[in-house]
Amino acid sequence: MIDYEVFLPNAALDTQLSAATMQILGNEMAARTPGVPPPTFPPPGSLVTYECEGYLTVYDNSLGEDVPIPNLKMSYQVGSSIVNAVPDNTGYFRFVYRDFRMFASDSIVLPITFTYQDPQGKWKITESQTTSAPLTVDKLITFARPSLQHFTGNIKLYMGDRQENAIHRAANYFFNNQTYFPSLYSDALKIIANDATVSSGNAGLFTYDSFGCWINIYHHNHNAGVVIGTTLHELGHFAHFKPLGYSRFINIPKLLQESFASYSGWYLGEEYYVSQGATRPSSGYWTIAGDNHRQYWHENYAPSSILKYYSPLFIDLTDIYNQKTTTTSVYPNDAIQGVPASKIWDIVSVGTTWPLCRSGLQSMVGTYYTSTAFNNWIIQFDNWFNNPANQ
Numbered sequence: 001m002i003d004y005e006v007f008l009p010n011a012a013l014d015t016q017l018s019a020a021t022m023q024i025l026g027n028e029m030a031a032r033t034p035g036v037p038p039p040t041f042p043p044p045g046s047l048v049t050y051e052c053e054g055y056l057t058v059y060d061n062s063l064g065e066d067v068p069i070p071n072l073k074m075s076y077q078v079g080s081s082i083v084n085a086v087p088d089n090t091g092y093f094r095f096v097y098r099d100f101r102m103f104a105s106d107s108i109v110l111p112i113t114f115t116y117q118d119p120q121g122k123w124k125i126t127e128s129q130t131t132s133a134p135l136t137v138d139k140l141i142t143f144a145r146p147s148l149q150h151f152t153g154n155i156k157l158y159m160g161d162r163q164e165n166a167i168h169r170a171a172n173y174f175f176n177n178q179t180y181f182p183s184l185y186s187d188a189l190k191i192i193a194n195d196a197t198v199s200s201g202n203a204g205l206f207t208y209d210s211f212g213c214w215i216n217i218y219h220h221n222h223n224a225g226v227v228i229g230t231t232l233h234e235l236g237h238f239a240h241f242k243p244l245g246y247s248r249f250i251n252i253p254k255l256l257q258e259s260f261a262s263y264s265g266w267y268l269g270e271e272y273y274v275s276q277g278a279t280r281p282s283s284g285y286w287t288i289a290g291d292n293h294r295q296y297w298h299e300n301y302a303p304s305s306i307l308k309y310y311s312p313l314f315i316d317l318t319d320i321y322n323q324k325t326t327t328t329s330v331y332p333n334d335a336i337q338g339v340p341a342s343k344i345w346d347i348v349s350v351g352t353t354w355p356l357c358r359s360g361l362q363s364m365v366g367t368y369y370t371s372t373a374f375n376n377w378i379i380q381f382d383n384w385f386n387n388p389a390n391q
C-alpha cells in the first residue's frame, strides 16, 4: 500500500489558485492510477514553469483538409495573470508560464479563450456594428502531458457559429500575407460576423461613409471557401476605398468598384488556397473561393439587374479561361491572361473613371497582350459604359 502525497492547498495558498487550476487539481486527482507511485515533485507550494504547445488548425470543407489558423490570439488565465500565445503561419503555438505545482496525470484540460483580433490591431471581428469588443470564444481543450511540466496537444476547430474561423483566415491573409494590394493599416477595421440569415447571393456587405468603413459577413453559408472569397471581396472594396478616401471613392463607377472587389475575392481566394496546398486548375476557372470569377457577365444585362456591375474586367486580364467559347456567345472574347496583380492594382488605383481605367488597360498593349486581343475584348466594356441605361 502506497500512500499518495495529496496536495491540499492551505487557506493562504487557496486564495492564490485560479478556478482553472483547482479544476486541474481535481481532474488530476481523479485521474491517478491506484498503485502507481507519483513522480518526484517540487515541494508543495512551489512555483513551477510549465510549457504548453501544439498546432491550431481548422477543418476547411472546401479544401477537404485541416489548415492552420495563424495569428489567432489564445489566452489562458493562471491565477490573476493572463498568458497569451499567437500561432505562427504553420499554426504552431506555445504558452510558457509559472503556476503552482500540479500532480501529474496523462492529460489535463485547460480553458482557452480565442480572441478574433489581429495582434497588431489591423482588424477585429465583432458580433455587431455597435459592439467594439472583439468576438471571443471559450473552449475547454484537453492536452496530453508527456512530462511533469510539459503539455502537448493539437487543437482542431470547425468553422465557428459565426464562421469566425474562415473570416479570420481571410482577413489574416489579406492583412499579413498578400502583398498585391495596400493593407498596411492599423485602424482596427471592423468585420462583423453577422448572425443574421440573408438570402443567398448577398453574404457580404462593405459599408462606408465620410467617417470610415466596415464590413458585414453573414453566416448563412457553411462553405469555408465561399466565406473566404466573400471576405476577400469585401476587403477588396476596403483596399480600393482606403487610399482614395470617401470623396473620391464614392464617385468611382460601380462597375469598376464591383469588378475590382470581385477580382480581389477571386484572385486572393485562389492565392490563399494555393498557399494552403491546393493545386490550381490547368484549364477553366476555379470556384474554390466562391463565384467571384464573373465569367457569366455580359454587356446586355437588364439595367435593373445588380449583376450588371459584377464584371470580369480585371479577372479576364489574369485568368486562362475565354468565356466566349462559341461565335454566338454573348460573353467577352477573353484571349488575355497573365497580367500580374500588382500591375492591375497600379491601373485600379488611378483608374477612377472609365476613360482613365481604359487608358491604363490600353497602356499594357504590346506588353501583356496584342492590340487585336485587347480590341476584341474591351468592346463589351465600352458598350456597357456607352449605354445610357447603365449610367
Ligand SMILES: [Ca+2]
Binding pocket: 295, 312, 315, 316, 319, 320, 321, 322, 323, 334
Ligand atoms: Ca475569362
